[in-house]
Amino acid sequence: MHDDLRLLEAKTLQQTLERRLAELSASTGIAVEVWALPKGDIPDPVARNVYAAVSEALANVERHSGAGTVSIALTLAKSCLRLTVSDDGCGFPSGTTGRGLSAMKAYFAEIGGDLTVNGVPGGGTTVSGIVPPRALRR
Ligand SMILES: Nc1ncnc2c1ncn2[C@@H]1O[C@H](COP(=O)(O)OP(=O)(O)OP(=O)(O)O)[C@@H](O)[C@H]1O
Numbered sequence: 786m787h788d789d790l791r792l793l794e795a796k797t798l799q800q801t802l803e804r805r806l807a808e809l810s811a812s813t814g815i816a817v818e819v820w821a822l823p824k825g826d827i828p829d830p831v832a833r834n835v836y837a838a839v840s841e842a843l844a845n846v847e848r849h850s851g852a853g854t855v856s857i858a859l860t861l862a863k864s865c866l867r868l869t870v871s872d873d874g875c876g877f878p879s880g881t882t883g884r885g886l887s888a889m890k891a892y893f894a895e896i897g898g899d900l901t902v903n904g905v906p907g908g909g910t911t912v913s914g915i916v917p918p919r920a921l922r923r
């Protein structure tokens with residue numbers, strides 16, 4: 786299959802994220818380091834909500850961070866899904882709030898998970914999320 790068709794027909798979380806990350810890199814010049822993406826199928830609505838959270842995180846990297854590099858790791862081990870998105874940009878002061886930060890947390894809370902965003906002024910930003918096994922069973 787031609788690569789473009791493969792992208793258009795992307796269905797798994799892994800494929801969808803790969804496409805999103807490639808677009809981010811191409812349109813911004815920010816280097817994307819993919820440390821891990823899950824090979825297995827992730828059930829809906831977990832996949833949808835994780836994608837939505839990553840998308841908000843990447844939008845923030847693009848709009849606010851001035852980062853040179855963003856790294857992503859999404860791993861499925863011991864029936865637990867773990868997400869890290871970190872950038873080496875400007876970070877932000879503690880106490881910062883906003884619609885996007887709240888939305889990311891809400892996407893994880895909705896599927897029984899938990900997400901935190903840690904910005905360090907001058908030291909980049911790390912988004913950490915976890916979806917426990919009970920939330921992945923269905
Ligand atoms: N990766 C990041 N690097 C630097 N600053 C960030 C990053 N993520 C968030 N911020 C800071 O936190 C603020 C709040 O982020 P949030 O996503 O909630 O709102 P927003 O991006 O300003 O607007 P939107 O509602 O469109 O997402 C941002 O305005 C920015 O100052």
Ligand SMILES: [Mg+2]
Binds near residue numbers: 844884
């Ligand atoms: Mg935002």
